Every structure is written in structure tokens, then in C-alpha cells.
Amino acid sequence: MRKLLLAAGFLLASNTLVAADSGQQVLAHLVQQVALPAHVQWQQSSQQFYQAAEAFCAGNSDLAAVRDSWRNTQRAWNALQPALVPPSAADQLGLQVQFWPDKRNLAQKQSEELLGKNEAVTAESLATGSVAVRGLSASEYILFDQRHDLSDARQRQRYCPLLQANTTYQFALALHLLQVWQQEFARTLSQVPNQHFADASSALAELLRADVTALDVMKKKLGTAIGQPGDGAPQLYQAEAWRSGFTLGSLQAGIAGSRALWDGNGFRALVVEKNPALVQAMDNSFASLQASLKSLQQPLPALLGNAAGQQALKALYVQLDVLHRLHEKELAKTLDVQLGFNGTDGD
């Protein structure tokens, strides 16, 4: 009997279903070829956005160019989410970059309040102020809101200080995070064992947690916008990036980021022999979801405006739900990764 009990205990203790060698290889690939490049991409797009804002506010480029830069940064930010393992507690980015859901339209209200004070706005003052006036959400309000026209010089004069403070703030944030990754954290995450990670499985678990969390957030963002699950009322103004019409573009970037963690020498390589049915299901899930996203030719508001569009969005949500659950249930189980536990289901 005692042997049986201890055997049960060892099953519980074995967090090493992943063979050590393949785990190390996949970990090295995910850190060096996926997560680190995603951080580089975010840093570079943030730098370009900062430069584009400077040029626009100096009258050296047009609104379309700086809007393009915003989209690129938004795309890079969303693509980064699935690989966003924070190096330390202090580096939890979340709301510092994107304020969602903005249920009370605080990006607009607080931006206008701040501008109404006629006080100097800097990256430093933003860092200690409300999250609603920081990052991509506030920048999107400035660049895309219909109630002001930045091609007008007076309007530009009013909004540029906040735009420039925001792009400076975000550039500094992205640069800092990249430096931490390049100087230390990429090594900590990939060269195991070390003081933080006992083995490759522990570090891979961190990456999978980030991936599953990102997919969950994508699902919530789309679901809130289109009233799913449960056929609720669509809430377009709570959609991510509704002002820019980049809701589905953001989702597309997030899915691509998640797929980068799966494909090739990613998580797929760890389960390809152990669970071929899961591999097939995951491959199909990514492919069908991305094909559906590509086939949606209109932006979200237009799709919500007709029955066929609504139906297509619901189908998209179901596909996203399947992909999330495959990661959360099947992949985590096959890799023997404990996802949320006390933090989500504690006492």
C-alpha cells in the first residue's frame, strides 16, 4: 500500500515528462528565436513610433505616416503578448502599455482633463499618472478619435505634447525591457538549471502560461466586443482598438505570436510524438482561425452591422475558444504544466 501511495506521489512530483534534451532545445529556440525577437520588434516599432510622432509634431510628416507607426506598434505589442514572460515583478507591463477594457471612456476623459490643465506633460509625469492616459490607448485616442482633426495645426499643437510624451514613455519602456532580456533574462530563462528555474520544464511552463494568458485575453477582447459568449449585446466601444478600426488586425497579430511559439521547433516539437492527435488539432485550429481572420474583409464595426458579419464573428470566437482550450487543457496536460492554481482558484 505504501508503495502505491509513494508511486502516486512520484507521479505528482514528476514535472519532467518532457525529455531533458528536447526540452532544452525547444526552450533555447523559444527564447532566442521567438521571445527575444518579439521583444526586439516591439522595441523597434516603439522607437519608430516615437520618431514618427516627433516628425509629425514638427510638421515634417503627415498624419497617415504616424498612424501607420501606431498600427505597427500595436501589432508588435499584440504579437509579443504570448511570449511576454516578465523578468521581474516590477516589469509587469499590462496597463502601462494598454488600457483595456476602457468601460468609461477614460482614455478620452482623462486625456482631455490632463490637456485642460495646461500643465507640461512629460514621459516622467505620465509614469506616475493615470494608466488611462498612457501608452497605446491614449495615443490611439489622440491619433484616431473623430472629434478632433490633427491635420489642423491648432489641434496638433494641443495634442502633440501628450502624444510625444506617450511615445517617449513607451519607447523608454520597450527599450528597458529589451535591455533586461538581452543582458540577463533570456539567459535566465534558457540556461537552466539556475536559481529561478529548476529545469527546462519549469521555464517552458512560464512561456506556456504567458501564451495561454494571452489567448485568454484575446478571447475576452473579441468576446466583449461582439457579445460572446452567450449572445449578449455587442459592445463596440469596449473593443480593443475600436477608434483605429484595428481590432481584428490586433487579434491577427496576437494569433501569429502564439503560433510562433507552437510551430517548428516550438511546443509542437515536444508533443509531436507523444500526442499526434493534439498536434493535428492544434495545426488545424491555427490554420482555420487564421484563414477565417484573413477572409474577414471588413473592419469590426461594419461586420457587426449586418447579420452575415455577426455570424462570421461568432464563428471566429468559437474558433478562438477552441484554440485557447487546446492550449489550456490538452497542451498543458501533455506537457504536465500546472497553469493557474492558487492565484486563480485559491482561498
Add this chain to the structure above:
Amino acid sequence: MLCNRRQFLHWSALAAALGTLPLPAAGAQAPCLLSARSDVDGRHFCVGYRLDGSALFSTPVPQRCHDVARHPYLPRVAFVARRPGTQVYWIDSRDGRIAHTLDARAGRHFYGHGLFDTAGECLYLVENDTREPGRGVIGVYRLQHDRLVFEREFATHGIEPHQFAWLPDRSGLAIANGGVRTEANSREAMDDVVASSLTVVNLDGSLRSRDTLADPRASIRHVAVADDGTLLTGQQYIFEAGNTPADGYEPANGGSLIAIKRPQQPLQLFPLAAAQLQGVNYYSASITIHNGLRWLAASAPRGHRLQVWQLDTADNLLDWQLPDCAGIAAVEDGFVASSGQQACFHARATAAGIVVDRLPLPAGGWDNHLVYSPA
């Protein structure tokens, strides 16, 4: 050692109560950590591990447990099911054998926490009176012939009691009443009210003191008592939908993860930076005091951090990232912390400050409380 008549009668009665229960041989058991654990398939275990990572036992059980009550001198431990669990597993800590399963009485479920009295005669358990949902009671169970037998109960004078702790002189209990009403078979709140309190209750059930916090969303769920009688509580903020900090809600007095009640003083917020509260997602799990070092440790599974403060100055000594940080136990030179997702760590005091080392214990699945059993 000779004992007086009263002590003799006490020990005689206890011997009869224990029946044939074998007493432990001196030095038979190495220091170990006791905790509830679960695996990725959702199976639940009661475990004991030596600090070198070797398993003493890992016993599968039907209900997920939460905290562990160690008998003061017998090789027995009580693993208590979390809400709305209905079982306590009375386990032989040498081999993990379940000696007895205590089932909750009709109209009651357990809340995951229990304590033994110093004499080892009675186990105290916090329970929900499901006929009056949320009304907290302490059930007292006497150890008789290696079984736990209900003896009496008294009120916690609060709603949804969670962790509780002995006062240093054992004259009463400090009880964290979380303040959230739940039904018999559910963990879901019945309403949006959080009527939390910290009560100190005498063993005859009379109320000695009752403290509350100003913030109506702060649920006092954990409590620890220092040797000098100082009480520390750990909070979990339970926000209403649409009225969270992201929606603009500002916790009263800046909010705090921890509150402190020094002897003869009211409960007040432990002075932490507001950013710390936000950083841990307004949620603490385990709090533990190291009396020798006068240190306080708290786990923040939503903020993924293990934090340590100097108890008297509130200086932050450690802010260590540990995903899903769970139970914390005081050991000789510091703390051991477990995780729901990652490895366990040992934070120890050195001349150069706190040094944190990874322990060779299995990673992940550890529940929110960890009990250290010295040799």
C-alpha cells in the same frame, strides 16, 4: 520529570483518549514540510516532504485540502478540506496512512483551516453554518481512540471565518472572518457584500474584541500572531464588477495587503507603498511571522511574489518573484515558500541580507498553506 496531581490527571486522561495510538520514537522523523497538493489532472493529495526533497508521504484524497493542523507531539496531522469541503483527513505523518476521516456534521462544511490545542486533546475547525449561510462557527473535536469526535461549537462572531490562530497565552483565538456568504455546496458569493472582521474569541465562545477595516471591499482572510500578541492579517480585495481599480475604484486609506493590531490597539493598515498593493493584484494568500527574526512574510499568488518585511519598522526586506506563490512556513533561519506553479524556495537570513535558494522539492501544485514540522 515529576508532575503535579493536575498534570498527572491530564496525562492519564489523554492516554486513555488516545487508546493504543503509538507514541513516536525520539528522533524518528526528520524535519519536514506538510501541505495539500494537486496535480495537473486535478487529483488531490496530502503530502509530507523532507527538505532534501524526499517524500515522506503523498496520499491521494478525494477532497482538495488547504491547511494542515499538526498534533503537538503525536505523529498525526489533520489535513482540512477547503470550502465547501466536508472532510478532514487524520493522517499518520510517518507513512501517510489515513487513520480516520472526519466528515462534517449536517448543516456544516469546513473552510480549510484547523488548529490543535497545546495539550493535543482537541482539534478546532472553522466551519460554515449552511443553514444560516456565512455564519461562522468553531467546531471542537476531541481526540478519542485515534478518532476525532465532535464535542461542542461556538460562534466566530463573524461571517465566513477563514484562518485563525492561537493567542500566545492560548486563552483565545484570533479569527479572520472573510465576510463573504457562500452556500452549502458552492464557492460562489451569494451577494456582493463583504462584511469582514477580525475577532478575538475566548474559548467559552464569548467575544473579546472585534475589528474591521474601513474599506468595504477588503476581505480579511488570514491571520498570524506574534509572540508579543501582535496580530497581523492578510487581505484579499473583492471588487464589484464594474467597480474595480481599473474602473477607478480607490481602496480606502490607500489600501494595504496587510493590517496590524498591536496589543491594546485597534486594527490598522500596515504601512506599505500603494504600488505594492497594485503590484500584487490586491490579493495575499499566506502570511507568516518569524518570531526570532521579527519578520513578516506574505505570499501573493496573483502578483506572483514572496515578500518579507521587518515587523516593527515595516521595512521591505524582500520582494521575490515566485509565480503563484503559495504557502509560507517559518524555519530556523527564515522562511520556506511553495508555489502553485513553480519550485519551492528557501529565504534565509545572512549577514549580507536575505539569500534565496531553490529547494529540491517537486514544483507546482502546492496549496496556499505550508506547515513546517521540526524534528
